[in-house]
Amino acid sequence: MKHYLFTAAILIAALVLYSIGLVSGALLLFAGGGAFELWFWARIFARRRGPNHSSKRTPPAPLNSSVRRSYESR
Secondary structure (H helix, E strand, O other), X not given: OHHHHHHHHHHHHHHHHHHHHHHHOOHHHHHHHHHHHHHHHHXXXXXXXXXXXXXXXXXXXXXXXXHHHHHHOO
């Protein structure tokens, strides 16, 4: 949950910097908004690594005997 809150905070910071940069004409603030937006999208599309986020696919569950027999009889 904290991961999503932090990602949302990054997006909000990008929007705030964009809006201040547009109103004041400060190119540095506008560029900061762009940097925060890139960071936001990188976090959205990055794959998380860890015990709960495995990149390996789990094998399919074995078929029970009645389903196996119906497939074998075809």
